[in-house]
Amino acid sequence: MIGADPHIVIVGAGQAGLQAAETLRSEAFEGRITLLGAEPHPPYQRPPLSKAWLTDHLDPEQLTLRDLSVLERKQIDLCTGTSVSAIDVKSQSVLLHDGRALTYSGLVLATGATPRQLPQAQGAGDLVCTLRSRADADVIARRLRNCAQGELPLVVVGGGFIGLEVAASARKLGIAVTILEAASRLLERVLSQDLSDWYARLHADRGTTLIFDARIAEIRKTSDHAAEVRLADGTCIVAGLVVVGIGVTPNDELARNAGIACETGIVVDACGRTSVPNIVAAGDCTVRRLSDGSMLRLESVQNAVEQGRSAASALLGAEKPSLGAPWFWSDQYEMKLQIAGLSRGADTHVLRGDMESHSFSIFHFSESCLVAVDSINAARDHMIARDLIGRRISPTAQQAGDTTFNLAKLRTVLA
Ligand SMILES: Cc1cc2nc3c(=O)[nH]c(=O)nc-3n(C[C@H](O)[C@H](O)[C@H](O)COP(=O)(O)OP(=O)(O)OC[C@H]3O[C@@H](n4cnc5c(N)ncnc54)[C@H](O)[C@@H]3O)c2cc1C
Structure with a gap:
C-alpha cells in the first residue's frame, strides 16, 4: 500500500498523531515518519490543563507525553511549530505554512479540534478565554491568580466537562465562581438526570453559583481587569475572567x-x-x-489513542478496528467520574451504591442489555463494567443494583 521509499506524514502532533507514529514503528514500518505539529511544544497531554495545571504548579515535563530521546530512538522526525496549510491528493504532498512541500506515500490527519467562540463576547477582549492548548491554560492560570488577588469572580459559560473542571480548580484557589448553562441541567448530552443533579449539588455545596437556562446578551470589558456579563433577563455579573466551554469544532478544513x-x-x-x-x-x-449508518463523534484520550493505533495499522494494510467499550474520565474536586460505554438510547438506569456516599455507579441498559456505566469514585465497578460491555456480557438490572452481588463473577460464569 505504501510503495518504495515510503514516507508517512502525520499532521498534528497531539495524542492521536503521536500514537499513530509509535504504532507505525511497533508494526515494523521502516520508512520515514514525519510528525508535524502547529504548536511549539512536543506532544503533551491536555487533561491536566483544566485540573492540576491550574492549581498545582506542575512542571511542563509532567505534561509531556514522550521524551524527545524516545522519538529520536524511534526515528520519528518531529517538527514543532510547523503547520500544514493544504493537501494535494493528486501529487500526494502537503504544503507547509512556510511554502515548503512534503511528499507522502501515506498521510495521517490528527488535527484535533478548536473550541467554539461565543459571539456575544466580542467586546470583552482578553478577559474571555477558551481552553484547548497549553498556551490557553497559561493565560487562564495567570488570570485566575489575578482574580484570587483582586477578589474578582470567575464566570464559566457552559456546564460541560471543561467548564466544570475549571470551576472546581478556581474554587480550590478560593475564587468565587458562577456557572452559566444554557440548558436546564449540567452535562445534559452525556449524563442522566440523576447524575446531572448530583453534579449540580456538588458544585453548589462547594460554593459555586449555578444559573440554568442562561441566555447571554453581551459580555463587555469594563476595565483592564473586569468584564460585565449581561444576561437576557437583565442580570449583570462582574467577572475578572470569563472561561467559555461550549464545545469544539473538529479541525477538518484541510x-x-x-x-x-x-x-x-x-x-x-x-x-x-x-x-x-x-x-x-x-x-x-x-x-x-x-x-x-449512524455517525459517532468521540472526544477523549482513549479514542485518540485507539484510533491513532487503528489508523496507522490501516495505512500498513492491517485491519485492526478498536473493539472495546469507549471510556472517558473527569476529575472535579476529589470526585473521579469514569464513563464506560455509550448511554445514548438507554431505557433503564440502575443505581449501584449510595449517591450520598460519593462512591457509586449508574448502570444504563438498553432492552435489558448493559450499554454504559457512569462511576463516581468506584474504579472497580468501572473496570469490571468496561470489560463486561466490551465482551457484551450483561448483568440483570437487579444484579447491577445489588452491591452484594459480585459483578466480576459474570466474567467467568458467562465467558
Ligand atoms: C482542557 C482539556 C481537558 C481534557 N480532559 C480530558 C479528560 O479528563 N479525559 C479525557 O478522556 N479527555 C480529556 N480531554 C480530551 C482529550 O485531551 C482530547 O480528546 C485529545 O487530546 C484528542 O487528541 P487529538 O490528537 O485528536 O487532538 P489534539 O490533542 O488536540 O492534537 C491535535 C494537534 O494538531 C495540531 N494541528 C491542528 N491543525 C494542524 C495543522 N494544519 N498542521 C499541523 N498541526 C496541526 C494542533 O495544534 C494540535 O496540537 C480534555 C481536553 C482538554 C482541552
Whole structure:
C-alpha cells in the first residue's frame, strides 16, 4: 500500500498523531515518519490543563507525553511549530505554512479540534478565554491568580466537562465562581438526570453559583481587569475572567479543501480510513460511520489513542478496528467520574451504591442489555463494567443494583 521509499506524514502532533507514529514503528514500518505539529511544544497531554495545571504548579515535563530521546530512538522526525496549510491528493504532498512541500506515500490527519467562540463576547477582549492548548491554560492560570488577588469572580459559560473542571480548580484557589448553562441541567448530552443533579449539588455545596437556562446578551470589558456579563433577563455579573466551554469544532478544513469526505469531522470507518486511499484520520478531528449508518463523534484520550493505533495499522494494510467499550474520565474536586460505554438510547438506569456516599455507579441498559456505566469514585465497578460491555456480557438490572452481588463473577460464569 505504501510503495518504495515510503514516507508517512502525520499532521498534528497531539495524542492521536503521536500514537499513530509509535504504532507505525511497533508494526515494523521502516520508512520515514514525519510528525508535524502547529504548536511549539512536543506532544503533551491536555487533561491536566483544566485540573492540576491550574492549581498545582506542575512542571511542563509532567505534561509531556514522550521524551524527545524516545522519538529520536524511534526515528520519528518531529517538527514543532510547523503547520500544514493544504493537501494535494493528486501529487500526494502537503504544503507547509512556510511554502515548503512534503511528499507522502501515506498521510495521517490528527488535527484535533478548536473550541467554539461565543459571539456575544466580542467586546470583552482578553478577559474571555477558551481552553484547548497549553498556551490557553497559561493565560487562564495567570488570570485566575489575578482574580484570587483582586477578589474578582470567575464566570464559566457552559456546564460541560471543561467548564466544570475549571470551576472546581478556581474554587480550590478560593475564587468565587458562577456557572452559566444554557440548558436546564449540567452535562445534559452525556449524563442522566440523576447524575446531572448530583453534579449540580456538588458544585453548589462547594460554593459555586449555578444559573440554568442562561441566555447571554453581551459580555463587555469594563476595565483592564473586569468584564460585565449581561444576561437576557437583565442580570449583570462582574467577572475578572470569563472561561467559555461550549464545545469544539473538529479541525477538518484541510481535509474538506482536499476533497476528503467530511461531515462534522473527517468521516472515517472503524479502522480510521477516509474516503481517499492512503489517507487515514484519528482523534478529535474525526467522525466515525458505524455499521448501522449512524455517525459517532468521540472526544477523549482513549479514542485518540485507539484510533491513532487503528489508523496507522490501516495505512500498513492491517485491519485492526478498536473493539472495546469507549471510556472517558473527569476529575472535579476529589470526585473521579469514569464513563464506560455509550448511554445514548438507554431505557433503564440502575443505581449501584449510595449517591450520598460519593462512591457509586449508574448502570444504563438498553432492552435489558448493559450499554454504559457512569462511576463516581468506584474504579472497580468501572473496570469490571468496561470489560463486561466490551465482551457484551450483561448483568440483570437487579444484579447491577445489588452491591452484594459480585459483578466480576459474570466474567467467568458467562465467558
Ligand atoms: C482542557 C482539556 C481537558 C481534557 N480532559 C480530558 C479528560 O479528563 N479525559 C479525557 O478522556 N479527555 C480529556 N480531554 C480530551 C482529550 O485531551 C482530547 O480528546 C485529545 O487530546 C484528542 O487528541 P487529538 O490528537 O485528536 O487532538 P489534539 O490533542 O488536540 O492534537 C491535535 C494537534 O494538531 C495540531 N494541528 C491542528 N491543525 C494542524 C495543522 N494544519 N498542521 C499541523 N498541526 C496541526 C494542533 O495544534 C494540535 O496540537 C480534555 C481536553 C482538554 C482541552
